[in-house]
Amino acid sequence: MAAPPPAPAAAAAARAGGLVLWLHGSAETGEQSRAQIAPYFSAAPAVRLTFPTAPIACVGDVVLNAWFGIPEVPITATTVRDEQGVLEAVEHVHEMLDKEVAAGTSPTNIFVCGLSQGGALAIASVLLYHKTLGGCAVFSGSVPLSKSFADRVTPEARKTPVLWFHGMADGVVLFEAGHAGCAFLQELGMACEFKTYPTLGHLLVDEELQYFRRWIFDRLGISQGTKDARPSSSSSNHEDLH
Numbered sequence: 168m169a170a171p172p173p174a175p176a177a178a179a180a181a182r183a184g185g186l187v188l189w190l191h192g193s194a195e196t197g198e199q200s201r202a203q204i205a206p207y208f209s210a211a212p213a214v215r216l217t218f219p220t221a222p223i224a225c226v227g228d229v230v231l232n233a234w235f236g237i238p239e240v241p242i243t244a245t246t247v248r249d250e251q252g253v254l255e256a257v258e259h260v261h262e263m264l265d266k267e268v269a270a271g272t273s274p275t276n277i278f279v280c281g282l283s284q285g286g287a288l289a290i291a292s293v294l295l296y297h298k299t300l301g302g303c304a305v306f307s308g309s310v311p312l313s314k315s316f317a318d319r320v321t322p323e324a325r326k327t328p329v330l331w332f333h334g335m336a337d338g339v340v341l342f343e344a345g346h347a348g349c350a351f352l353q354e355l356g357m358a359c360e361f362k363t364y365p366t367l368g369h370l371l372v373d374e375e376l377q378y379f380r381r382w383i384f385d386r387l388g389i390s391q392g393t394k395d396a397r398p399s400s401s402s403s404n405h406e407d408l409h
Contacts, residue, residue, distance in 0.1 A: 334367025
């Protein structure tokens with residue numbers, strides 16, 4: 168009897184390592200995020216990156232890319248969101264996650280991350296996902312769901328570690344919104360590392376991204392060498408609407 172054909176090694180290798188799903192802020196695109204984030208992982212072929220773009224939405228008289236509606240600026244700890252819109256966006260992220268898991272990626276090797284509105288969608292997606300993921304990184308974001316959603320956060324989701332960055336000088340998503348979001352996660356029993364920057368506004372900067380990369384590498388068990396590489400464009404101003 169002929170031996171069975173070997174498993175497709177190429178397909179298995181394509182799903183080895185980790186995946187970073189990055190969600191951009193409003194009024195941006197996935198390609199803009201790729202230009203800033205991807206260079207930090209250029210020497211790590213074991214980390215795959217994906218940068219989806221939000222659909223076009225009308226915010227008042229402005230047409231822009233947004234994951235869900237923008238209620239007000241600045242975002243505060245008490246801002247009321249369009250939770251139905253948030254949930255629809257979460258479903259879209261869950262579809263991407265389910266597809267990746269079905270293709271063979273371990274959920275614990277998947278990281279959902281984002282800036283501003285993308286960070287808000289990232290944490291909402293992780294809270295409502297039915298599996299434990301590798302981690303969630305929120306940059307200048309907030310939790311866009313009320314505390315009434317706590318009962319919907321499964322024990323598996325509560326095991327996903329969170330890394331949160333927020334500048335105390337942020338005038339778009341106020342520091343109080345980020346601090347309250349992290350406190351909410353801790354009330355759920357989740358591990359949330361909260362990194363604060365006293366003079367940082369609504370920006371994504373090299374210091375954050377260097378730490379973010381180390382955090383991803385640590386969780387994937389990737390050797391980081393002795394020196395961090397710094398991309399030529401090390402910071403960018405992201406004054407998006409949310």
